[in-house]
Amino acid sequence: DIQMTQSPSTLSASVGDRVTITCRASQSISSWLAWYQQRPGKAPKLLIYKASSLQSGVPSRFSGSGSGTEFTLTISSLQPDDFATYFCHHYTSYFGAFGQGTKVEVK
Amino acid sequence: QLQVEESGPGLVKPPETLSLSCTVSGDSITTSGYYWGWVRQPPGKGLEWIGSVYHSGSTYYNASFKSRVSISVDTSKSQFYMNLKSVTATDTAVYYCARLLADLRAFDIWGRGTMVTVSS
Numbered sequence: 546d547i548q549m550t551q552s553p554s555t556l557s558a559s560v561g562d563r564v565t566i567t568c569r570a571s572q573s574i575s576s577w578l579a580w581y582q583q584r585p586g587k588a589p590k591l592l593i594y595k596a597s598s599l600q601s602g603v604p605s606r607f608s609g610s611g612s613g614t615e616f617t618l619t620i621s622s623l624q625p626d627d628f629a630t631y632f633c634h635h636y637t638s639y640f641g642a643f644g645q646g647t648k649v650e651v652k
Numbered sequence: 653q654l655q656v657e658e659s660g661p662g663l664v665k666p667p668e669t670l671s672l673s674c675t676v677s678g679d680s681i682t683t684s685g686y687y688w689g690w691v692r693q694p695p696g697k698g699l700e701w702i703g704s705v706y707h708s709g710s711t712y713y714n715a716s717f718k719s720r721v722s723i724s725v726d727t728s729k730s731q732f733y734m735n736l737k738s739v740t741a742t743d744t745a746v747y748y749c750a751r752l753l754a755d756l757r758a759f760d761i762w763g764r765g766t767m768v769t770v771s772s
Contacts, residue, residue: 546715579758581699588748588762589691589699595756632699636757639712641689641701 551644557652568633654679658766670736674749682707687752692745
């Protein structure tokens, strides 16, 4: 099975910072990668699909890049609402796997 | 606006079967390209895909659950279901149902989640 590994596990940052989270797949997954944001006590929210496509309604400060085995989620200027946990996710019709999550906390 | 909502017992005794339902509203459960899935999250931990179902009844499961899980769909009720057999305390989690769009290969609509505790 494909393994998804995120880094770092925790990231301390301040409002206005540029933040980058990495997700690596154990084998090539082309561009089939999504990113979700999860606030405490809430369901995950889709931010990015197909590695770099911004979901409707998601602020443009969020962007995704990468293909193959290495992917990044970037928040260009961190806002107070962005302190949350972020998960990467790969899915095919018969298999799904999430990364372990990256918590973005206040520095 | 499509919505999905989980329902089921909040407490299950080991080694009984955990049964959850998910009701789809605001759009048709039979729309082409919509898959319906279950994801869980143990307290303080990450997300785990359990399995997915298409309106045709085709199912796809996380191998980690081996033969313990079954997912089904009832299009006449706009509902899909999950049964997890022989539960233990490690199955304690928030269980989410969600829509997966085949074109995106991503879960774009999520329920609020339902907390299930496995305890005698």
